[in-house]
Amino acid sequence: MSSPRSAxxxxxxxxxxxxxxxxxxxxxxxxxxxxxxxxxxxYLRALTSLSERSTATCSSEELATAAGVNxxxxxxxxxxxxxxxxxxxxxxxxxxxxxxxxxxxxxxxxPVVIVGIGNLGHALANYSGFSSRGFRIVALLxxxxxxxxxxxxxxxxxxxxxxxxxVEEQRVAIGVIATPAQxxxxxxxxxxxxxxxxxxxxxxxxxxxxxxxxxxxxDLSIELQILAYHEQRKSLAEAGADLETIDAxxxxx
Amino acid sequence: MSSPRSAxxxxxxxxxxxxxxxxxxxxxxxxxxxxxxxxxxxYLRALTSLSERSTATCSSEELATAAGVNxxxxxxxxxxxxxxxxxxxxxxxxxxxxxxxxxxxxxxxxPVVIVGIGNLGHALANYSGFSSRGFRIVALLxxxxxxxxxxxxxxxxxxxxxxxxxVEEQRVAIGVIATPAQxxxxxxxxxxxxxxxxxxxxxxxxxxxxxxxxxxxxDLSIELQILAYHEQRKSLAEAGADLETIDAxxxxx
DNA sequence: AGAAGTTTGTGAACGTGAGAACAAACCGAG
DNA sequence: CTCGGTTTGTTCTCACGTTCACAAACTTCT
Numbered sequence: 001m002s003s004p005r006s007a008x009x010x011x012x013x014x015x016x017x018x019x020x021x022x023x024x025x026x027x028x029x030x031x032x033x034x035x036x037x038x039x040x041x042x043y044l045r046a047l048t049s050l051s052e053r054s055t056a057t058c059s060s061e062e063l064a065t066a067a068g069v070n071x072x073x074x075x076x077x078x079x080x081x082x083x084x085x086x087x088x089x090x091x092x093x094x095x096x097x098x099x100x101x102x103x104x105x106x107x108x109x110x111p112v113v114i115v116g117i118g119n120l121g122h123a124l125a126n127y128s129g130f131s132s133r134g135f136r137i138v139a140l141l142x143x144x145x146x147x148x149x150x151x152x153x154x155x156x157x158x159x160x161x162x163x164x165x166x167v168e169e170q171r172v173a174i175g176v177i178a179t180p181a182q183x184x185x186x187x188x189x190x191x192x193x194x195x196x197x198x199x200x201x202x203x204x205x206x207x208x209x210x211x212x213x214x215x216x217x218x219d220l221s222i223e224l225q226i227l228a229y230h231e232q233r234k235s236l237a238e239a240g241a242d243l244e245t246i247d248a249x250x251x252x253x
Numbered sequence: 254m255s256s257p258r259s260a261x262x263x264x265x266x267x268x269x270x271x272x273x274x275x276x277x278x279x280x281x282x283x284x285x286x287x288x289x290x291x292x293x294x295x296y297l298r299a300l301t302s303l304s305e306r307s308t309a310t311c312s313s314e315e316l317a318t319a320a321g322v323n324x325x326x327x328x329x330x331x332x333x334x335x336x337x338x339x340x341x342x343x344x345x346x347x348x349x350x351x352x353x354x355x356x357x358x359x360x361x362x363x364p365v366v367i368v369g370i371g372n373l374g375h376a377l378a379n380y381s382g383f384s385s386r387g388f389r390i391v392a393l394l395x396x397x398x399x400x401x402x403x404x405x406x407x408x409x410x411x412x413x414x415x416x417x418x419x420v421e422e423q424r425v426a427i428g429v430i431a432t433p434a435q436x437x438x439x440x441x442x443x444x445x446x447x448x449x450x451x452x453x454x455x456x457x458x459x460x461x462x463x464x465x466x467x468x469x470x471x472d473l474s475i476e477l478q479i480l481a482y483h484e485q486r487k488s489l490a491e492a493g494a495d496l497e498t499i500d501a502x503x504x505x506x
Numbered sequence: 507a508g509a510a511g512t513t514t515g516t517g518a519a520c521g522t523g524a525g526a527a528c529a530a531a532c533c534g535a536g
Numbered sequence: 537c538t539c540g541g542t543t544t545g546t547t548c549t550c551a552c553g554t555t556c557a558c559a560a561a562c563t564t565c566t
Contacts, residue, residue: 035523041478045457059543068459072525079545087544088532104478105485112477119379123372129457129474134481173484174477197487198480200473204298204382206321214483216476220453221382223469224365224427225294225357227451228387230467231426232358234450288553312513325555332515340514341562 032103036077040104042067043074047097059090106134111172113196115187116179117142117150117157120202124178126153138170143183160190167194174198181205188215285356289330293357295320296327300350312343359387364425366449368440369432370395370403370410373455377431379406391423396436413443420447427451434458441468 032040046066050058060078064071078084078091084099085091101107114124117140124130125140140152143160150157158166166172175196179187184203191199192213201207201217209215285293299319303311313331317324331337331344337352338344354360367377370393377383378393393405396413403410411419419425428449432440437456444452445466454460454470462468 033522037482038475038479040482041472041475042459044478046459061543066459068461070525072527073523075544076524076546083545085544086532087530088534088542090543103482105481106478108485110477110481110484119376123376124473126372127473130477133474133478135474135477173488174480198484200476200480206295206299206319208321212487214480216480218471218473218476219294220377220380220471221386221388222291222294223453223471224363224383224388225297225359225386226291227427227453227467227469228358228363229290229293229356231363231451232361234465235426286553313515314513323555325557326553328513328515329554336515338514339562340560341512341564343513 032080036080037104039067039069039073039077040100042069043077044097044100044104044106047093047100050093051097055093057090057092060085063091101134108134110135110174111138111170112136112174112176113139113141113163113166113172113191114176114178115141115160115163115191116177116183116203117147117152118178118180121178122152124176124202125155135174138172139166141166143179160187163190164194167191167196172196174200176200176202177207178202285333289333290357292320292322292326292330293353295322296330297350297353297357297359300346300353303346304350308346310343310345313338316344354387361387363388363427364391364423365389365427365429366392366394366416366419366425366444367429367431368394368413368416368444369430369436369456370400370405371431371433374431375405377429377455378408388427391425392419394419396432413440416443417447420444420449425449427453429453429455430460431455 043063046063049066050063060071060075064074067074075085078096081099081103084096098107112130112135114121114137117125121140121142125137130137137153137155139162140155140157141160141163142148142157145159148157148159173196175191175198177184177187177191177199181203182205184201184205185207188199188201188207188209192209197212198214199207199209199216201215202219204219204221207215207217296316299316302319303316313324313328317327320327328338331349334352334356337349351360365383365388367374367390370378374393374395378390383390390406390408392415393408393410394413394416395401395410398412401410401412426449428444428451430437430440430444430452434456435458437454437458438460441452441454441460441462445462450466452460452462452466452468454468455472457472457474460468460470
């Protein structure tokens with residue numbers, strides 16, 4: 001895994017983007033475990049929800065329930081950020097919310113470009129959850145001239161050739177790929193060359209990127225297939241048969 | 254976690270749906286590790302791609318590269334399914350592809366309902382990756398009468414009230430939720446009551462379901478936030494400053 | 507047939523994550 | 537001020553996942 005161009009995918013649960021274990025020189029470098037990082041946005045959302053209901057403080061138990069995890073895990077996750085709670089009392093909702101937002105980095109604004117404005121691209125462009133959480137879509141790009149000029153969610157679709165200029169001018173660090181699979185790697189290469197260092201990939205395609213670039217993938221059909229696996233097991237189990245036997249028989253066939 | 258209605262979310266990397274550890278009576282029960290299950294669809298896709306290029310056999314190294322993992326992990330994953338390779342030679346592409354497809358359960362056809370046909374629902378309904386991989390969308394449901402009747406990808410949008418009848422008649426086991434967050438739990442409850450036992454949730458909302466029901470979530474803004482976290486660390490590191498110091502200073506403020 | 511070269515499958519070491527349990531710290535009542 | 541109740545932060549243990557390393561098994565060449 002020391003090639004200059006290694007795919008940074010894998011991980012334990014479908015989508016992922018692990019940083020190289022030894023990204024820095026120091027051994028620990030105050031690193032928050034990846035599993036915890038993935039849960040922080042969930043806590044943030046739960047806190048926002050509590051805040052909207054004018055809740056001033058909450059216990060780890062309440063917050064954990066709202067976030068769908070157990071309280072021990074929650075407390076351990078929060079302990080990586082620091083000691084922001086008060087024993088015997090709980091957490092101040094607003095304070096904790098700000099601390100998590102700061103740790104994730106969503107107190108600042110992140111400009112984002114979306115490439116590939118098909119069905120999915122349209123949905124992403126219209127998704128309000130981005131702007132409300134520190135992300136600002138600065139451009140919608142598509143290689144197809146027929147689509148260019150069309151207005152989607154208040155933004156015009158522009159040529160993919162505008163990419164380099166855009167990234168430089170607006171300091172875009174995050175790109176979203178919503179193109180067909182066969183175009184994904186080329187688009188990815190252009191994004192990286194233009195200076196994008198974080199990519200969210202919706203195309204069903206393994207992307208290979210140089211070190212220092214993070215890729216996370218969201219793959220709809222993979223999620224369904226994982227569900228299908230469990231569903232199949234359920235129906236087999238329901239049939240009251242011994243799973244090993246069935247598998248053994250099927251394999252012989 | 255023994256409540257009759259426990260949220261089955263969490264997991265190490267964003268989206269997930271762990272089964273209860275002791276789902277069956279036996280200790281092992283030929284269970285394939287969850288992390289492996291999540292990668293099988295990736296291998297399946299890589300094999301399909303190789304097959305389309307008329308490749309008859311491949312080594313674990315080749316397949317691993319195509320799937321974006323390292324070869325040791327690939328071999329270990331495949332070893333949970335059985336011994337389908339030949340030492341000194343590699344794997345027969347077609348044979349292995351069928352074995353993985355059978356293990357996942359995509360050799361059969363899975364009827365799927367999609368609830369909530371907004372922007373995202375439209376995109377999902379038009380996504381060709383479902384049908385080509387063993388999933389058949391049997392209905393698009395929406396509670397909004399204004400949307401009902403509209404044709405999306407060859408299917409008419411129907412009333413959400415048709416759900417129960419549909420699930421029974423077509424033996425639907427998998428449901429996709431693409432509604433706004435505030436409707437998600439209600440829709441989820443209706444789906445479960447109707448007999449759906451696997452749910453793919455796109456709404457930014459923690460769902461609570463009874464035991465025996467699997468939920469996987471796909472959350473776009475969470476993925477972006479995870480990227481933002483790493484992006485922030487990158488820019489701090491690039492500034493050449495000691496991360497601990499910066500964090501310490503910011504926290505005092 | 508035997509030797510040399512490949513490649514799989516797996517045992518063992520290592521690292522990471524989850525959960526239980528508990529001491530430390532805080533609040534409020536008396 | 538002290539005591540009892542509450543809740544956090546942390547330690548310890550166990551389970552899971554990843555990676556290394558190598559024997560077993562196969563092919564090919566001589």
